[in-house]
Amino acid sequence: MMTTHQLKKYLTPLILLITIILSFSINETDAIRAHVRITNMLGQGTNAQIRCLSEHGGPDVPTQDVPFMGLYEFGFTPSIWGLTNYNCEFVFNGASHWFQIYNEHRERNVCSSLCWWIIKVDGPCLIQKIDYVGVNNEDVDCKPWNN
Numbered sequence: 001m002m003t004t005h006q007l008k009k010y011l012t013p014l015i016l017l018i019t020i021i022l023s024f025s026i027n028e029t030d031a032i033r034a035h036v037r038i039t040n041m042l043g044q045g046t047n048a049q050i051r052c053l054s055e056h057g058g059p060d061v062p063t064q065d066v067p068f069m070g071l072y073e074f075g076f077t078p079s080i081w082g083l084t085n086y087n088c089e090f091v092f093n094g095a096s097h098w099f100q101i102y103n104e105h106r107e108r109n110v111c112s113s114l115c116w117w118i119i120k121v122d123g124p125c126l127i128q129k130i131d132y133v134g135v136n137n138e139d140v141d142c143k144p145w146n147n
Contacts, residue, residue, distance in 0.1 A: 036086065036102055037116045038072040038124075048092040048119060052101060055085035078104050087146075090119060097145040099124050 040048045050072045051063035061074040078084040086102040101124065107115050116127045118140070125142040 032078070032113065033075050034078050034084070034102065034107075035075040035114045036073065037114065038066070038088070038101065039116070039118045040066045040068055040070050040072075041118045041120055042068060042092055043121070044068050046092055048090050050088060050090055050119075052086045052088040055087060055100075056083045058084060058086075061086075082108075090124075090145075093121075096147070097123075098147045099143065099145055 036052070038050060040046070040050075042048055046068055048066045049063060050066050052061040052072075052074065054060055054076075056079060058076055058079075061072075064072050066072045076084070076086075082104050084102065084104040085100055088099055088101040090097045090099070101117060102115060110128060111126065117124045118127065119125075120142070123142060123144045125140045128139050128141055
């Protein structure tokens with residue numbers, strides 16, 4: 001019978017080898033890409049300076065000055081480990097606000113390929129459903145700013 005020390009000695013390299021094989025077997029073309037779209041709905045004449053930063057080593061998105069009803073968009077391949085998070089800063093009317101615009105665990109079943117947010121003064125709102133008629137109030141999930 002193997003001791004705990006012997007078991008750890010063989011099991012650790014085996015787990016590491018399986019992890020490496022799995023990470024190389026899934027390439028970017030096979031993975032499902034996610035897309036974040038943010039629309040400035042702060043009001044006529046109110047621009048928002050938006051920048052989004054990856055929390056776990058993904059590419060950061062450059063700062064953009066987004067006019068009212070303008071779009072800020074970016075796409076990425078979520079981590080195979082389920083750790084993809086993007087935190088965005090929104091600067092408007094002389095104040096800075098933060099919100100985690102993409103959290104892989106939160107968004108997985110809500111907006112797997114397109115997460116469309118509208119930005120209001122009180123906070124961001126996720127559009128959960130769009131149909132040929134448009135967007136209904138019950139299809140929008142508004143959140144407060146994280147700060």
